[in-house]
Amino acid sequence: MATDKPCKNLHRSPSPAQCMDHYGCIYENNHLITLLVDPENGRIADANRAACEFYGYSLRQFRQLLICDLAADPKSGVQEFVEKALPAGDEQSNRMFIDRHVLASGEPIDVEVHTGMMKMLGKNCVYTVIHDISERVSSEQRLRESEERYRDLVELCPEAILVYSGGIILFVNKQTERMFGNKKQELIGKRIEDFFNEVYFQSAEHNKLKTTGLLKERFRIEQRLIRRHDNRIFDLEISGVPVIYEEDKALQLVIRDITESKRELERAIRLQEHRHAVSFPLDSKAVLEKLYIPARTLSGDFFLFHKINEKQVIGIIGDVTGKGITAALNISALRVMFMDSLLSTQNPVQVLNDLNLKALQYLGEDYIAGCCFLFDFGTGLLKAAGAGINEFLYVPRGRDCERITVKGAPLGMFESSEFEEKSIPFESGDRFCFYSDGMELLFNSDELGRDYGYLIERFAGAALQDDCTWLGLNIQ
Structure with a gap:
């Protein structure tokens, strides 16, 4: 009767050469930009094909560089990289930080750096994966510039503009300060009826200004209000449009003084x-x-x-x-x-x-x-x-x-x-x-x-x- 014979290689441990072959296959064919860095001196021990193509260096050139040679800041050193990659000497946790590198061509590039420790043939290395975030950083910069321009336009607008949510004022421009007769810091966090007689906010139309549940469409209303501190009468045209302000639903109100035209x-x-x-x-x-x-x-x-x-x-x-x-x-x-x-x-x-x-x-x-x-x-x-x-x-x-x-x-x-x-x-x-x-x-x-x-x-x-x-x- 025939008996099954165990495979001779079933439990055999892979040899160091086999490990290196397996590692090389994964490492070289990885589309992620990857570097191995010696934490003791900051020298780049290895770089995969994706890193060579991204930075424009050959593998031989990479092995002659320190990790700080890639930094756009000439004052950046090995110790600074180690501190960001391995805070407080922690060799177990993976880390992530934003940096700015320079390609071989001299072009600066914004990168997101992910680091972790690994052993390769008995030696500790900082396993460094790099993501190109130039477009994201550029988009964020354009967004910030757009927001700044918008704020400048809002401040220069001859009409009062405020952001309002759930009965609370979140943002005002200069013209709102003049209409309300109070500084910006005195308006933020308060209610409109704190400055104008509340009786004029009891209509069904004005109830839209007090809730976030109805902020689904544009509206325009006209209302006569009396400013509390001096009893001045205002005829106002109030236009509202739903917006997202600091990740919350809100109303942007444009308030035009139509007293004279009335x-x-x-x-x-x-x-x-x-x-x-x-x-x-x-x-x-x-x-x-x-x-x-x-x-x-x-x-x-x-x-x-x-x-x-x-x-x-x-x-x-x-x-x-x-x-x-x-x-x-x-x-x-x-x-x-x-x-x-x-x-x-x-x-x-x-x-x-x-x-x-x-x-x-x-x-x-x-x-x-x-x-x-x-x-x-x-x-x-x-x-x-x-x-x-x-x-x-x-x-x-x-x-x-x-x-x-x-x-x-x-x-x-x-x-x-x-x-x-x-x-x-x-x-x-x-x-x-x-x-x-x-x-x-x-x-x-x-x-x-x-x-x-x-x-x-x-x-x-x-x-x-x-x-x-x-x-x-x-x-x-």
Whole structure:
């Protein structure tokens, strides 16, 4: 019966030559940049192929160098390397440190050095693995420079900028210091309501500023605040965007002081309301109903009437470009130009032709959208021409409303503009509705032809991007 015989070489220990062959295979074919350094004198005892290719030295040249010869700092010595590679003489722990080396070509390179002790043929060596981190260091440097430039820009910004998280101020710029009336060190770690009356932070919008749970999208709010230490009133526009600040979720807030522009807007609104208080010049001939819906910022809606005689009234409804005080000034200019045009003509098309030339001459890039109309109660005829506002409604007594179109580009846009005119006969009980641009986008003709009571109910609480004006003229 055959028996299994143990292999003669199964438990035989490898010879030193075999160990060296095995070590050489692993060492030479390792893609990691590897050096063996004698800790007693700092001489480089060996270098693998990856090290030779990286540094540009042959193996013979490496064996003539000390490890400190690779250092970019000429003051670096063997002892310094040993202290970093083997702190406090600890030969068991692996170490890692950042250094700067120089290649054979003279090019400096940033490296991450990993070291550990090993024995090779009975001799202790520092096993040194080197990683090229030049790109990482360069990226970190670019990031630091970018952050410094960003901070410089933030500091120079004319708006207050702060970083805010969970109700706590984390960062502020110089303009924030001026707005709050406190130095940076007095603001960091505090709450906004420590400096402004807290009652103004109770709205649903402002609750976004107090939590990190809702920081998912950009937002913009307007708020009136009172500074605590001097009771100064601020109207502020606050824009927020989620950011990561020092590895935590936060909000970057840009706070713009709009106090003065708000005052200008309020003055412009009062002026607009005063203008809209006018009545129809021949109140025995027609009853005027008017509806004005202001937007968040006052724009350029207007309407004007002028009595030519006891049987004729000419008017215009329109919208000028611009917001706030600019719009109010443009309306004032338009009023002057309109009255000047009436000195030479009372025909709607001719009035628009004259206004178009005046707009080109005096208003520059500002345009006027309008519809000019003439009521002749003697002949029972309406004449209307359009310039940007290209439709109005005619509601005959007891019948459905009709949408009337009058073609024509806005005033001041083209020197050679042509304006279409329509003539509509009317009688007692009929009604005309004129409205500024934008109304027809929100409501259909049937709705705009309804009475004032219906419209005022439909428009209650409407928040529009642009002003809207509606005029209803009921023929007596």
